[in-house]
Amino acid sequence: MSPFWKIFGLGAVAVLIFDTVASLASNGLGFPYGYAAIGSVLIYAVVGYFAFRRGGLIWVVGAAVLVALVDATLGLYISGQIGPGALPTDRFSIPVIATVLVSAFIFSVLSALVGSALARVLHGHRSVNNAYMSVNVERQSTQAPLAPFMSRVQMETVLHTYGTVAVAISSDSPPMVLGIANSIGAELHLNGEVFLDSGKGDWLGFYDWLRSTSGQVIGVRIWLDTKLPRPLFKCQGVELIKADQQLLIFFGQERQFDESSSGDQDFCSNQLFLSKDRFALTFNGPGPT
Known part of the structure:
Protein backbone atom coordinates (compact mmCIF):
# COMPACT_ATOMS: atom_id res chain seq x y z
CA MET A 1 0.00 0.00 0.00
CA SER A 2 1.35 3.42 -0.95
CA PRO A 3 1.97 6.06 1.75
CA PHE A 4 -0.92 8.16 0.41
CA TRP A 5 -3.46 5.39 0.95
CA LYS A 6 -2.01 4.64 4.38
CA ILE A 7 -2.48 8.28 5.41
CA PHE A 8 -6.02 8.28 4.02
CA GLY A 9 -6.86 4.94 5.64
CA LEU A 10 -5.61 5.94 9.07
CA GLY A 11 -7.37 9.30 8.79
CA ALA A 12 -10.65 7.63 7.80
CA VAL A 13 -10.44 5.16 10.68
CA ALA A 14 -9.62 8.00 13.07
CA VAL A 15 -12.66 10.11 12.10
CA LEU A 16 -15.01 7.12 12.32
CA ILE A 17 -13.74 6.19 15.78
CA PHE A 18 -13.94 9.82 16.84
CA ASP A 19 -17.49 10.20 15.49
CA THR A 20 -18.53 7.13 17.46
CA VAL A 21 -16.86 8.21 20.71
CA ALA A 22 -18.09 11.82 20.38
CA SER A 23 -21.67 10.66 19.74
CA LEU A 24 -21.65 8.33 22.74
CA ALA A 25 -20.10 11.02 24.93
CA SER A 26 -22.65 13.59 23.75
CA ASN A 27 -25.51 11.27 24.65
CA GLY A 28 -24.00 10.21 27.96
CA LEU A 29 -22.63 13.53 29.18
CA GLY A 30 -25.08 15.87 27.50
CA PHE A 31 -22.56 18.24 25.90
CA PRO A 32 -23.42 19.75 22.49
CA TYR A 33 -22.30 17.48 19.67
CA GLY A 34 -21.05 20.50 17.72
CA TYR A 35 -18.15 20.85 20.15
CA ALA A 36 -16.72 17.70 18.59
CA ALA A 37 -15.69 19.82 15.61
CA ILE A 38 -12.55 20.73 17.57
CA GLY A 39 -11.46 17.10 17.50
CA SER A 40 -12.22 16.89 13.78
CA VAL A 41 -9.98 19.89 13.13
CA LEU A 42 -7.15 18.14 14.95
CA ILE A 43 -7.61 14.91 12.97
CA TYR A 44 -7.62 16.70 9.61
CA ALA A 45 -4.64 18.80 10.69
CA VAL A 46 -2.69 15.62 11.47
CA VAL A 47 -3.70 14.18 8.09
CA GLY A 48 -2.52 17.39 6.43
CA TYR A 49 0.75 17.34 8.35
CA PHE A 50 1.75 13.83 7.29
CA ALA A 51 0.37 14.20 3.77
CA PHE A 52 2.46 17.34 3.25
CA ARG A 53 5.57 15.71 4.68
CA ARG A 54 5.20 12.77 2.33
CA GLY A 55 3.75 14.18 -0.86
CA GLY A 56 3.15 17.93 -0.73
CA LEU A 57 0.03 20.02 -1.20
CA ILE A 58 -1.60 17.72 -3.75
CA TRP A 59 -1.54 14.90 -1.21
CA VAL A 60 -2.89 17.24 1.48
CA VAL A 61 -5.96 18.21 -0.54
CA GLY A 62 -6.53 14.69 -1.87
CA ALA A 63 -6.26 12.96 1.51
CA ALA A 64 -8.41 15.59 3.25
CA VAL A 65 -11.20 15.35 0.66
CA LEU A 66 -11.26 11.54 0.75
CA VAL A 67 -11.33 11.43 4.55
CA ALA A 68 -14.08 14.07 4.52
CA LEU A 69 -16.09 11.92 2.11
CA VAL A 70 -15.93 9.04 4.59
CA ASP A 71 -16.72 11.39 7.48
CA ALA A 72 -19.73 12.98 5.74
CA THR A 73 -21.23 9.64 4.73
CA LEU A 74 -20.34 6.70 6.96
CA GLY A 75 -19.36 8.92 9.89
CA LEU A 76 -22.61 10.88 9.68
CA TYR A 77 -24.55 7.62 9.47
CA ILE A 78 -22.84 6.27 12.61
CA SER A 79 -23.47 9.42 14.63
CA GLY A 80 -27.04 9.51 13.33
CA GLN A 81 -27.68 5.95 14.47
CA ILE A 82 -26.34 6.76 17.92
CA GLY A 83 -28.36 9.95 18.12
CA PRO A 84 -26.74 13.40 18.08
CA GLY A 85 -25.73 13.51 14.43
CA ALA A 86 -29.07 12.48 12.97
CA LEU A 87 -30.35 14.58 10.07
CA PRO A 88 -34.09 15.39 10.31
CA THR A 89 -36.03 13.44 7.69
CA ASP A 90 -37.78 16.58 6.44
CA ARG A 91 -34.36 18.02 5.49
CA PHE A 92 -33.14 14.89 3.75
CA SER A 93 -32.86 16.07 0.13
CA ILE A 94 -30.27 16.22 -2.63
CA PRO A 95 -29.53 19.95 -2.14
CA VAL A 96 -29.03 19.41 1.59
CA ILE A 97 -26.78 16.40 1.02
CA ALA A 98 -24.76 18.37 -1.55
CA THR A 99 -24.41 21.25 0.92
CA VAL A 100 -23.23 18.88 3.65
CA LEU A 101 -20.63 17.33 1.36
CA VAL A 102 -19.30 20.66 0.06
CA SER A 103 -19.13 22.05 3.59
CA ALA A 104 -17.30 18.93 4.76
CA PHE A 105 -14.79 19.21 1.91
CA ILE A 106 -14.08 22.88 2.62
CA PHE A 107 -13.80 22.27 6.37
CA SER A 108 -11.46 19.30 5.88
CA VAL A 109 -9.16 21.05 3.41
CA LEU A 110 -8.86 24.19 5.54
CA SER A 111 -8.11 22.10 8.63
CA ALA A 112 -5.59 19.98 6.72
CA LEU A 113 -3.88 23.12 5.45
CA VAL A 114 -3.30 24.14 9.07
CA GLY A 115 -1.42 20.88 9.56
CA SER A 116 0.48 21.31 6.31
CA ALA A 117 1.47 24.84 7.35
CA LEU A 118 2.88 23.44 10.58
CA ALA A 119 4.76 20.79 8.61
CA ARG A 120 6.05 23.48 6.29
CA VAL A 121 7.37 25.56 9.20
CA LEU A 122 8.99 22.59 10.92
CA HIS A 123 10.24 21.20 7.64
CA GLY A 124 11.90 24.47 6.78
CA HIS A 125 14.01 24.24 9.92
CA ARG A 126 15.07 20.66 9.34
CA SER A 127 18.56 20.08 8.06
CA VAL A 128 18.86 17.44 5.37
CA ASN A 129 22.64 17.57 5.29
CA ASN A 130 22.87 14.47 7.48
CA ALA A 131 20.48 12.63 5.19
CA TYR A 132 22.55 13.76 2.23
CA MET A 133 25.70 12.30 3.76
CA SER A 134 24.17 9.01 4.89
CA VAL A 135 21.75 7.92 2.15
CA ASN A 136 22.25 4.21 1.58
CA VAL A 137 26.00 4.43 1.11
CA GLU A 138 26.54 0.70 1.08
CA ARG A 139 24.03 0.05 -1.68
CA GLN A 140 25.24 3.02 -3.69
CA SER A 141 28.77 1.64 -3.77
Whole structure:
Protein backbone atom coordinates (compact mmCIF):
# COMPACT_ATOMS: atom_id res chain seq x y z
CA MET A 1 0.00 0.00 0.00
CA SER A 2 1.35 3.42 -0.95
CA PRO A 3 1.97 6.06 1.75
CA PHE A 4 -0.92 8.16 0.41
CA TRP A 5 -3.46 5.39 0.95
CA LYS A 6 -2.01 4.64 4.38
CA ILE A 7 -2.48 8.28 5.41
CA PHE A 8 -6.02 8.28 4.02
CA GLY A 9 -6.86 4.94 5.64
CA LEU A 10 -5.61 5.94 9.07
CA GLY A 11 -7.37 9.30 8.79
CA ALA A 12 -10.65 7.63 7.80
CA VAL A 13 -10.44 5.16 10.68
CA ALA A 14 -9.62 8.00 13.07
CA VAL A 15 -12.66 10.11 12.10
CA LEU A 16 -15.01 7.12 12.32
CA ILE A 17 -13.74 6.19 15.78
CA PHE A 18 -13.94 9.82 16.84
CA ASP A 19 -17.49 10.20 15.49
CA THR A 20 -18.53 7.13 17.46
CA VAL A 21 -16.86 8.21 20.71
CA ALA A 22 -18.09 11.82 20.38
CA SER A 23 -21.67 10.66 19.74
CA LEU A 24 -21.65 8.33 22.74
CA ALA A 25 -20.10 11.02 24.93
CA SER A 26 -22.65 13.59 23.75
CA ASN A 27 -25.51 11.27 24.65
CA GLY A 28 -24.00 10.21 27.96
CA LEU A 29 -22.63 13.53 29.18
CA GLY A 30 -25.08 15.87 27.50
CA PHE A 31 -22.56 18.24 25.90
CA PRO A 32 -23.42 19.75 22.49
CA TYR A 33 -22.30 17.48 19.67
CA GLY A 34 -21.05 20.50 17.72
CA TYR A 35 -18.15 20.85 20.15
CA ALA A 36 -16.72 17.70 18.59
CA ALA A 37 -15.69 19.82 15.61
CA ILE A 38 -12.55 20.73 17.57
CA GLY A 39 -11.46 17.10 17.50
CA SER A 40 -12.22 16.89 13.78
CA VAL A 41 -9.98 19.89 13.13
CA LEU A 42 -7.15 18.14 14.95
CA ILE A 43 -7.61 14.91 12.97
CA TYR A 44 -7.62 16.70 9.61
CA ALA A 45 -4.64 18.80 10.69
CA VAL A 46 -2.69 15.62 11.47
CA VAL A 47 -3.70 14.18 8.09
CA GLY A 48 -2.52 17.39 6.43
CA TYR A 49 0.75 17.34 8.35
CA PHE A 50 1.75 13.83 7.29
CA ALA A 51 0.37 14.20 3.77
CA PHE A 52 2.46 17.34 3.25
CA ARG A 53 5.57 15.71 4.68
CA ARG A 54 5.20 12.77 2.33
CA GLY A 55 3.75 14.18 -0.86
CA GLY A 56 3.15 17.93 -0.73
CA LEU A 57 0.03 20.02 -1.20
CA ILE A 58 -1.60 17.72 -3.75
CA TRP A 59 -1.54 14.90 -1.21
CA VAL A 60 -2.89 17.24 1.48
CA VAL A 61 -5.96 18.21 -0.54
CA GLY A 62 -6.53 14.69 -1.87
CA ALA A 63 -6.26 12.96 1.51
CA ALA A 64 -8.41 15.59 3.25
CA VAL A 65 -11.20 15.35 0.66
CA LEU A 66 -11.26 11.54 0.75
CA VAL A 67 -11.33 11.43 4.55
CA ALA A 68 -14.08 14.07 4.52
CA LEU A 69 -16.09 11.92 2.11
CA VAL A 70 -15.93 9.04 4.59
CA ASP A 71 -16.72 11.39 7.48
CA ALA A 72 -19.73 12.98 5.74
CA THR A 73 -21.23 9.64 4.73
CA LEU A 74 -20.34 6.70 6.96
CA GLY A 75 -19.36 8.92 9.89
CA LEU A 76 -22.61 10.88 9.68
CA TYR A 77 -24.55 7.62 9.47
CA ILE A 78 -22.84 6.27 12.61
CA SER A 79 -23.47 9.42 14.63
CA GLY A 80 -27.04 9.51 13.33
CA GLN A 81 -27.68 5.95 14.47
CA ILE A 82 -26.34 6.76 17.92
CA GLY A 83 -28.36 9.95 18.12
CA PRO A 84 -26.74 13.40 18.08
CA GLY A 85 -25.73 13.51 14.43
CA ALA A 86 -29.07 12.48 12.97
CA LEU A 87 -30.35 14.58 10.07
CA PRO A 88 -34.09 15.39 10.31
CA THR A 89 -36.03 13.44 7.69
CA ASP A 90 -37.78 16.58 6.44
CA ARG A 91 -34.36 18.02 5.49
CA PHE A 92 -33.14 14.89 3.75
CA SER A 93 -32.86 16.07 0.13
CA ILE A 94 -30.27 16.22 -2.63
CA PRO A 95 -29.53 19.95 -2.14
CA VAL A 96 -29.03 19.41 1.59
CA ILE A 97 -26.78 16.40 1.02
CA ALA A 98 -24.76 18.37 -1.55
CA THR A 99 -24.41 21.25 0.92
CA VAL A 100 -23.23 18.88 3.65
CA LEU A 101 -20.63 17.33 1.36
CA VAL A 102 -19.30 20.66 0.06
CA SER A 103 -19.13 22.05 3.59
CA ALA A 104 -17.30 18.93 4.76
CA PHE A 105 -14.79 19.21 1.91
CA ILE A 106 -14.08 22.88 2.62
CA PHE A 107 -13.80 22.27 6.37
CA SER A 108 -11.46 19.30 5.88
CA VAL A 109 -9.16 21.05 3.41
CA LEU A 110 -8.86 24.19 5.54
CA SER A 111 -8.11 22.10 8.63
CA ALA A 112 -5.59 19.98 6.72
CA LEU A 113 -3.88 23.12 5.45
CA VAL A 114 -3.30 24.14 9.07
CA GLY A 115 -1.42 20.88 9.56
CA SER A 116 0.48 21.31 6.31
CA ALA A 117 1.47 24.84 7.35
CA LEU A 118 2.88 23.44 10.58
CA ALA A 119 4.76 20.79 8.61
CA ARG A 120 6.05 23.48 6.29
CA VAL A 121 7.37 25.56 9.20
CA LEU A 122 8.99 22.59 10.92
CA HIS A 123 10.24 21.20 7.64
CA GLY A 124 11.90 24.47 6.78
CA HIS A 125 14.01 24.24 9.92
CA ARG A 126 15.07 20.66 9.34
CA SER A 127 18.56 20.08 8.06
CA VAL A 128 18.86 17.44 5.37
CA ASN A 129 22.64 17.57 5.29
CA ASN A 130 22.87 14.47 7.48
CA ALA A 131 20.48 12.63 5.19
CA TYR A 132 22.55 13.76 2.23
CA MET A 133 25.70 12.30 3.76
CA SER A 134 24.17 9.01 4.89
CA VAL A 135 21.75 7.92 2.15
CA ASN A 136 22.25 4.21 1.58
CA VAL A 137 26.00 4.43 1.11
CA GLU A 138 26.54 0.70 1.08
CA ARG A 139 24.03 0.05 -1.68
CA GLN A 140 25.24 3.02 -3.69
CA SER A 141 28.77 1.64 -3.77
CA THR A 142 27.54 -1.29 -5.84
CA GLN A 143 25.69 0.82 -8.39
CA ALA A 144 27.10 1.76 -11.78
CA PRO A 145 27.75 5.52 -11.95
CA LEU A 146 25.79 7.79 -14.21
CA ALA A 147 27.31 8.69 -17.53
CA PRO A 148 29.80 11.55 -17.02
CA PHE A 149 28.59 13.63 -19.96
CA MET A 150 25.48 14.23 -22.06
CA SER A 151 25.48 16.11 -25.32
CA ARG A 152 23.08 18.96 -26.03
CA VAL A 153 21.26 16.78 -28.57
CA GLN A 154 20.79 13.99 -26.03
CA MET A 155 19.40 16.39 -23.44
CA GLU A 156 17.04 18.02 -25.93
CA THR A 157 15.75 14.59 -26.98
CA VAL A 158 15.03 13.58 -23.37
CA LEU A 159 13.41 16.92 -22.50
CA HIS A 160 10.96 16.80 -25.38
CA THR A 161 10.23 13.06 -25.25
CA TYR A 162 9.42 12.31 -21.61
CA GLY A 163 6.51 13.74 -19.64
CA THR A 164 8.61 13.73 -16.46
CA VAL A 165 12.36 14.26 -16.33
CA ALA A 166 15.08 14.33 -13.70
CA VAL A 167 18.01 16.74 -13.62
CA ALA A 168 20.94 15.02 -11.90
CA ILE A 169 23.63 17.31 -10.50
CA SER A 170 26.82 16.89 -8.50
CA SER A 171 29.95 18.81 -7.61
CA ASP A 172 32.22 16.74 -9.85
CA SER A 173 30.26 16.38 -13.11
CA PRO A 174 28.03 18.52 -15.36
CA PRO A 175 24.23 18.31 -15.03
CA MET A 176 22.45 15.49 -16.83
CA VAL A 177 18.82 15.28 -17.96
CA LEU A 178 17.24 11.83 -17.71
CA GLY A 179 13.76 10.64 -18.62
CA ILE A 180 11.45 9.02 -16.06
CA ALA A 181 9.25 6.37 -17.63
CA ASN A 182 7.38 5.22 -14.50
CA SER A 183 5.53 7.03 -11.73
CA ILE A 184 7.70 8.65 -9.07
CA GLY A 185 7.87 6.80 -5.75
CA ALA A 186 10.13 6.75 -2.70
CA GLU A 187 13.07 5.67 -4.88
CA LEU A 188 14.26 6.92 -8.23
CA HIS A 189 16.43 4.70 -10.42
CA LEU A 190 18.50 6.65 -12.93
CA ASN A 191 20.89 4.71 -15.15
CA GLY A 192 21.54 2.14 -12.43
CA GLU A 193 21.98 4.63 -9.59
CA VAL A 194 19.43 4.74 -6.76
CA PHE A 195 18.18 8.07 -5.43
CA LEU A 196 16.00 8.28 -2.32
CA ASP A 197 13.24 10.80 -1.68
CA SER A 198 14.52 13.69 0.46
CA GLY A 199 11.16 14.11 2.21
CA LYS A 200 10.67 17.62 0.84
CA GLY A 201 7.37 16.71 -0.83
CA ASP A 202 6.42 17.51 -4.42
CA TRP A 203 6.50 21.29 -4.05
CA LEU A 204 9.85 23.06 -4.16
CA GLY A 205 8.47 26.17 -5.85
CA PHE A 206 7.30 27.31 -9.27
CA TYR A 207 9.78 26.53 -12.04
CA ASP A 208 10.60 27.75 -15.55
CA TRP A 209 12.45 26.09 -18.40
CA LEU A 210 15.14 28.50 -19.54
CA ARG A 211 15.19 28.90 -23.31
CA SER A 212 17.70 30.56 -25.59
CA THR A 213 16.61 33.00 -28.29
CA SER A 214 16.65 30.07 -30.72
CA GLY A 215 14.20 28.12 -28.54
CA GLN A 216 16.62 25.56 -27.10
CA VAL A 217 16.18 24.63 -23.44
CA ILE A 218 19.47 25.49 -21.75
CA GLY A 219 18.44 25.09 -18.11
CA VAL A 220 15.74 25.30 -15.48
CA ARG A 221 14.92 27.89 -12.82
CA ILE A 222 13.11 27.21 -9.54
CA TRP A 223 11.59 30.03 -7.49
CA LEU A 224 12.41 28.36 -4.20
CA ASP A 225 9.74 27.99 -1.55
CA THR A 226 11.64 25.27 0.34
CA LYS A 227 15.01 25.12 2.05
CA LEU A 228 17.43 22.85 0.20
CA PRO A 229 20.67 21.30 1.48
CA ARG A 230 23.69 23.56 1.14
CA PRO A 231 25.87 21.06 -0.78
CA LEU A 232 23.37 21.30 -3.65
CA PHE A 233 24.35 24.91 -4.31
CA LYS A 234 27.97 23.83 -4.90
CA CYS A 235 27.06 21.51 -7.76
CA GLN A 236 28.22 22.24 -11.28
CA GLY A 237 25.88 24.36 -13.37
CA VAL A 238 24.05 25.69 -10.30
CA GLU A 239 23.56 29.38 -9.55
CA LEU A 240 21.62 30.87 -6.65
CA ILE A 241 20.14 34.36 -6.74
CA LYS A 242 19.48 34.94 -3.05
CA ALA A 243 17.55 38.19 -3.46
CA ASP A 244 14.70 36.43 -5.28
CA GLN A 245 15.42 32.90 -4.03
CA GLN A 246 15.99 31.70 -7.58
CA LEU A 247 17.83 28.44 -8.15
CA LEU A 248 19.14 28.19 -11.71
CA ILE A 249 20.59 25.01 -13.18
CA PHE A 250 22.32 25.41 -16.54
CA PHE A 251 22.90 22.29 -18.61
CA GLY A 252 25.95 23.63 -20.44
CA GLN A 253 28.16 26.69 -20.76
CA GLU A 254 25.44 28.91 -22.22
CA ARG A 255 23.97 31.25 -19.62
CA GLN A 256 22.03 33.79 -21.68
CA PHE A 257 18.32 32.98 -21.90
CA ASP A 258 15.26 34.69 -23.33
CA GLU A 259 13.11 35.82 -20.41
CA SER A 260 10.00 36.24 -22.57
CA SER A 261 9.95 32.53 -23.49
CA SER A 262 11.16 31.26 -20.11
CA GLY A 263 8.13 31.89 -17.92
CA ASP A 264 6.42 28.47 -17.66
CA GLN A 265 5.65 28.83 -13.92
CA ASP A 266 4.99 25.10 -13.71
CA PHE A 267 4.60 23.45 -10.31
CA CYS A 268 3.98 19.70 -10.65
CA SER A 269 6.20 16.61 -10.22
CA ASN A 270 8.88 18.73 -8.54
CA GLN A 271 10.76 16.64 -5.97
CA LEU A 272 14.29 16.35 -4.62
CA PHE A 273 16.04 12.98 -4.44
CA LEU A 274 19.42 12.15 -2.91
CA SER A 275 22.08 9.55 -3.61
CA LYS A 276 25.48 9.16 -2.00
CA ASP A 277 27.02 12.15 -3.76
CA ARG A 278 24.41 13.44 -6.21
CA PHE A 279 21.10 15.23 -6.25
CA ALA A 280 18.23 14.63 -8.65
CA LEU A 281 15.40 17.10 -9.10
CA THR A 282 12.29 16.01 -10.98
CA PHE A 283 10.12 18.18 -13.21
CA ASN A 284 7.34 18.03 -15.75
CA GLY A 285 9.08 18.06 -19.12
CA PRO A 286 8.74 21.17 -21.30
CA GLY A 287 6.90 19.11 -23.92
CA PRO A 288 7.43 18.81 -27.68
CA THR A 289 9.15 21.64 -29.49
